[in-house]
Amino acid sequence: MTSSPTSHRTSGLIFALAAAAAFATSGPFVKPLLDSGWSPAAAVAVRAGAGGLVLLVPALIALRGRYHLLLSSWKLIVGYAVIAVVGSQVFYFASIQYLPVGVALLIEYTAPILLVLLAWGRSRIAPALLTVAGAVLSVAGLVLVINPSGGGGLHPLGILFAVLAALCLAGYYLIAALPTGELPPVTLVSVGLIGGSVALAAVGATGLVPLAIAFDEVDIAGFGEVPWFAPMAVVVLVATAFAYFASLIGAGRLGSRLASFVGLLEVLFAVLFAWLLLGEVPTLVQALGGALIVAGVVCVRMQRETVLVEPATPDPLPDPAATGVGRE
Numbered sequence: 658m659t660s661s662p663t664s665h666r667t668s669g670l671i672f673a674l675a676a677a678a679a680f681a682t683s684g685p686f687v688k689p690l691l692d693s694g695w696s697p698a699a700a701v702a703v704r705a706g707a708g709g710l711v712l713l714v715p716a717l718i719a720l721r722g723r724y725h726l727l728l729s730s731w732k733l734i735v736g737y738a739v740i741a742v743v744g745s746q747v748f749y750f751a752s753i754q755y756l757p758v759g760v761a762l763l764i765e766y767t768a769p770i771l772l773v774l775l776a777w778g779r780s781r782i783a784p785a786l787l788t789v790a791g792a793v794l795s796v797a798g799l800v801l802v803i804n805p806s807g808g809g810g811l812h813p814l815g816i817l818f819a820v821l822a823a824l825c826l827a828g829y830y831l832i833a834a835l836p837t838g839e840l841p842p843v844t845l846v847s848v849g850l851i852g853g854s855v856a857l858a859a860v861g862a863t864g865l866v867p868l869a870i871a872f873d874e875v876d877i878a879g880f881g882e883v884p885w886f887a888p889m890a891v892v893v894l895v896a897t898a899f900a901y902f903a904s905l906i907g908a909g910r911l912g913s914r915l916a917s918f919v920g921l922l923e924v925l926f927a928v929l930f931a932w933l934l935l936g937e938v939p940t941l942v943q944a945l946g947g948a949l950i951v952a953g954v955v956c957v958r959m960q961r962e963t964v965l966v967e968p969a970t971p972d973p974l975p976d977p978a979a980t981g982v983g984r985e
Contacts (some may be wrong), residue, residue, distance in 0.1 A: 669910025755815025803948025
């Protein structure tokens with residue numbers, strides 16, 4: 658018995674919403690670990706390595722013994738591991754050491770605007786009016802989020818890390834737009850996560866990147882003192898393995914464009930979880946700025962005529978959902 662198109666899309670919407678909510682749990686559950694002594698690189702290494710191993714079985718099943726695809730796609734895998742796994746996550750986790758989770762994520766979500774500016778600079782072609790409007794809205798919202806009181810109340814180092822995370826996310830969008838050929842998306846995710854974890858561990862062994870892990874109990878509002886592995890288990894199983902799996906199904910049933918719009922709800926879920934678990938409540942002005950950023954990104958994603966990389970690129974704004982790969 659086959660399901661109707663309506664029920665198929667409804668289930669896809671449920672999976673996409675679940676993926677957005679799952680991805681949003683990473684910041685609120687990692688931040689207590691960072692406060693207890695974990696370094697951002699260590700948190701990413703453990704999360705990525707364990708999450709990649711959880712997804713390894715379905716990744717190998719999807720690969721169906723075609724291991725030569727890993728070798729032929731090594732550039733894509735390395736780019737994903739370094740930029741999407743290591744870069745975006747390390748800088749995001751570093752930023753939430755100094756900024757509220759919602760604020761850091763909002764700054765990172767300006768990545769599509771960075772792609773618009775890149776396209777404008779490379780092609781010398783002015784973007785369409787809707788894209789310009791979206792960029793203006795997002796920049797205005799960013800000003801409100803970063804400097805809500807007019808006195809520069811947010812930590813500059815946190816802002817710097819969040820901007821670097823946005824740059825990595827923009828790079829990831831470009832990588833996500835590249836053709837994967839026959840390499841299954843879940844395989845790319847699993848191998849990329851494991852590769853990123855191994856790379857971080859190798860760099861950490863040299864002392865260039867601190868890999869600090871604390872085994873003390875951590876304090877999570879509403880739960881009290883819990884063992885360190887409890888929040889990490891949530892991050893690995895919920896914010897990584899389940900989130901990627903749900904995003905694969907959601908994108909497959911909704912299509913990459915609609916799934917990417919649903920993915921914007923990750924910001925709202927992150928703010929909600931940060932409020933419930935960390936007691937971080939955005940100000941009214943910050944909430945207004947966040948709404949402007951999201952509205953701006955929606956405008957940019959609605960505009961499909963602007964060229965981001967090359968004049969002949971048919972899909973100007975690559976979506977992470979196009980490859981079934983989530984972001985945080």
